[in-house]
Amino acid sequence: MQLKKLASFLVVLAGLFAASLFSTSGPAFAADKENTMIVTLKDGDVTIALRPDLAPKHVAQIKKLVRDGAYDNVAFHRVIDGFMAQTGDVKFGNMKKGFDPQAVGTGGSDLPDLPAEFSQSEQFTRGVVGMARSQDPNSANSQFFIMFAPAPNLDGQYTIVGKVESGMELVDKIKKGDEADNGTVTDPDRMIKVRIAADGK
Template identity: 35%
Template sequence: MIKTAKFGWITLVLVTVLFLSSCTGTQTADSEVASSPTESTPADTTSQTESTNTDLPILEGRATVELSVNGSAVVIEVNGEQAPITAGNFVDLVQRGVYDGTVFHRVVRQPEPFVVQGGDPLSKDPNIPTQQLGTGSFTDPETGEARYIPLEIKPANAEQPVYSQTFEEAGITDAPELTHTRGAVAMARSQFPDSASAQFYIALADLPFLDGNYAVFGQVIEGMEVVDSIQQGDVIESAEVTEGLDNLKTGN
């Protein structure tokens, strides 16, 4: 995953923190490296991707989402043109109210700025132990089952995204259309490519070593200073689709 020695062991630790982020709730890098990412991942992600892609929400175009955090707004432009399934999943969850009352359970600024991560539906429940935060996914009330989405990354100038594979696995050397610039919004997942569900993260700095490995689907366009001030445990008071909801298509 790491193709240059420039970032060294610090990058390795940070990537590992994100890599296990969907399945661990601990805060230190050492404990996350030792954690097992098996609790919240689907048993067979390949067959799941093939069978559910047509049922997943799709964003045909762009939308704008506003998060309220600590009484201030974070405005995200969601890009369904480059990541239609990932963007559609996020907008659909916002519209359902899934993110209202969830917390940012992971904030990594040391040894260098990395990400703030939230969106775990489990974090709405104050009775859930802190160490379990980061293990949750969205459960579709219609099916009673967790909804996962395929890893979706579009190479620059390509007609279609690559699904269910990192660029390295697919043998792609081009940069993605959407990269991990500061303020990029992307989906957290475990080591299984198709294990993203509800948890997302916002990049606190340019993170090019994540490009081609995680699905970026949006960008903070207002309120990055609010993101910079987020602390672990801060609550997403509300999340609202303010523009582009008519671009969301659900079902078949």
């Protein structure tokens, strides 16, 4: 009888372990500090689990930009209520140096553009972080967006790089833009500081 109980316990334990490994927002990803990005907004910190398993080249580039301090003070230049908040224009979006309200959203970084790493297994749901690009699928560079709501039309068309683990209610508070002007934000909110959890504060 004891053996049967032990066997049942082991089966349950194995199931829980497998679930944690394959959940896109489960503890296996959240516990990986090297691939956890923390974005400080005006109302607090947003924690994002990066997905190098889906997009290794994009995640590596994001982490380099984070560690170079390139994302600090960069504006959320395009924010559409019920859709997404876009940021990451390192060239024109830094609100403390060189911010250009006319050009923001058209720039990237000094790093090269990236080849597409589209996923067929993951969907653009609330909290998912995707890379912005031009019409060229291989043009993503530094800009990314956070989804307010699902957008199935983006599935398989844009590279998914992560998902918000905590602080989504803070993302919801980001200043919205003018929908008639493609979400352009006047006097936008910004990413005050961005860091990788493994690097500490």
